[in-house]
Amino acid sequence: MVIHDIVIIGGGLAGMRAAIEASRAGLDAAIVSKIYPVRSHSVAAQGGINAALKDTDSWENHAFDTVKGSDYLGDQDAIELLCKEAPFDIMELEKMGAIFSRDPEGRIAQRPFGGAGYPRTCYLADRTGHALLHVMYEQLVKHEVVLYDEWHVVKVVVEDGTARGVIALELSTGKLHRLHSKAVLIATGGYGRVFRTTTNALSSTGDGMGLALDAGAELMDMEFVQFHPTVLKRTGILMTEGCRGEGGYLLNSKGERFMSRYAPKVQELASRDVVSRAEQTEIEEGRGVDGCVLLDLRHLGADKINRKLPQIRSLAINFAGVDPVEKPIPVKPGAHYSMGGIRTDFDGATTVPGLYAAGECACVSVHGANRLGGNSLLEAIVFGRRAGIGVSNFSESNGLLPFPATALKEAAFEVADITKRDSGESPAALREEMAGVMEAHSGIFRDRTRLTDGLRKLRDIRERFKGVALTDRGDYYNNELLQVIELAQMLKISEAILLGAVEREESRGSHFRTDFPLRNDKDWMKHTLVSLKDGEMKLGYKAVTVTKFQPQERKY
């Protein structure tokens, strides 16, 4: 057994940012991650990170755009924090070593993004997440943070209501280990892989949200899944919102810029839920091109594309066989981001003492029913830092409580329960089936029948999952075992998404019910809470915090 002050699960932007803060506080923090930190999916964030930096902008404007983008479901006190602290964090990132793209005067350049009333998205070409993740990794090396990479956490250990550490599977050997700590922070990112078409990495399986549920914490607003409007058809690979920020058009089969009918004022730069629904409508009404719409960058010219969107050009060439300098790129909506997640306060604390969460897996909530582009990297940095301080304070004022003697044995028993089965369904096939159900029943347009059917199918998969069997009987890098453990969590997450979606009888942000097409502020200005009691999911609700901005009709 190893002992650390703090165990952080996940080595993406939020997890590393938190680890650095803990390290600065003189604490011994360790990161446990199923992939090496620079492989984390923060690396794929393309477009940028928002902050009101210029005199002609203000954090209040940023906050208003975020609240409006959230369709008034975001907690406004949390959003205020996010927007107020953003400029500080941008400066700190530069101090750490990041270089944001410059304008001709040498100041940090900012580009327009969807749903924002001001060009406030800082960027490094179209590799912003990559730049920030690598800078954070540099700081991790500088602070000599202990890493357990390619270790997968199978359990957050909770005793008498407080977190005591984790049990993790060392993927290279198949051994289970105990990591004993004063506090645990979950920063495992999103769950995009529960959907078939997703921009998310193969490793974005939402593990931490499942771990948190098991540990007794609550998930919040899980029915809100962001579908990004511009992903490649077959692979789901992301084409950044920066494409439209830099002036790209969306065209239907008739060559029309159809967004003028859905968002007359800002057209392609409406917020993501609005654009995705518009695209889906065009496709479903027969104005699509082979199940897609077209992202046209040709008028930007080769020079601008090469300077501002070089990665997009090579992704389009390598993965869709289209050079955007010459031809429009076929794109469609795909699952992209989880607005919901583990319920936390502003300092990352969950409802379980000693258990913290930050980043995409957490829900503070700053994104409400729909996240604005450029706000996710920001959330990971601001709340990664804040949670780092929060978890440090907790572990400084609380001693190391005993690690339950039976925890390892229980976890080993659970793993053995999977590995000992002689025959059963293939976990890969079951995973595909789940992703298909979620895509068909919990997509952009939802209604009660579709959702309840989906829930029924999903529960059937959940039952059958208890009988899956492994082909791989080895200990070394048993990827199939990892997949089964991931699938168990994904099934829980899927159920939470569907449950929340069935009950929320209104349309708000990314959650659109064709049987309840309007927003209902009278009954639904509240967050959905999901918790696990005796193996069954329970729903609850919590009022939204409104400070400066009263709900009004949302038009772009």
Add this chain to the structure above:
Amino acid sequence: MKIKFKIRRYNPVDTEASEPYIQAYMCEVPEGMTVLEALLKIADEQDPTLSFRKSCRSAICGSCAVSINGFSKLACNTQVIPEFKKAGEMLIEPLANHTPLKDLIVDFVPFWRKMEKVSPYLTPAEGESAPAVTPEDEERVDRSQRCIMCGCCNAECNSLAIDENFIAPAALAKAWRIVGDVREGNARRRLHRLSEEHGMWDCVRCVHCTQYCPKDVAPLKAIEELRSSAMKEGITDNPGAKHVEAMRDSVERFGRLDEAAMTFKTLGFLRSLGMIPFGLRMEKHGKLPRPHIFAQIEELDEVKKIYEESERRAKEEKRELASRKKGW
């Protein structure tokens, strides 16, 4: 199109087959399918015991570098059909220059240790306010900061193949990312360390790193920038820099390279004596350079002009940098 994938399998704890072997899988490949997609399909539908690393599947996380038909590539970024048509087969093996752990998974610990060795983080000078970064400053390190740490360059590196302690191109590209940063305060100290044995001067400039980099980082360019910066800083007390100086002097004096004299100038007299057996072996193969009889070329003054001009430019550059530093 049905394609036969030949994949190198390895499982050191497999009691029946603990040595590496090639296993073949037939896989139906549609137009556009990448090698990574094919590997995932094979693992899902045919053989879940097949191990390989993967994550983003869009050429930015750096997980899935493997050897495809003998060359290091990202599996996610390589389309099967064109590759198969070009090479006539589809052979997938673990990255070269790295120790295989299981199937296509290699030991990356040495890679990370080398990264750590170059202290890969900005250390601004104490007490000075950081200079503003101009678009030109950004441009200077831009290619080096495209690195995704996939290891393709190290896998193809000829120097690393013969010296496992060589710092290798990936870490050197990172080193330039920091040294070349206008805000860095310890560039000189870093260049000193990089000039030590197994450091940047051990690169033989075979250009493989640049050739096989999937992200256009051009590590060799970074290595050249580092070497040039070190020499400008006067860090020349090492065989690598001496070799360059010897070359420069030879061309300046004779207008051409006097290869026979290089060993003495690079290593000094005593260490050159130790090279005699090596020299004899070279001679046996007809590879030993002969001293020139008429060393000097005819129009030496033209060469002198080139030297003068480049010296004038170097001075100008230095003056500009100094005046910028004053402005900070």
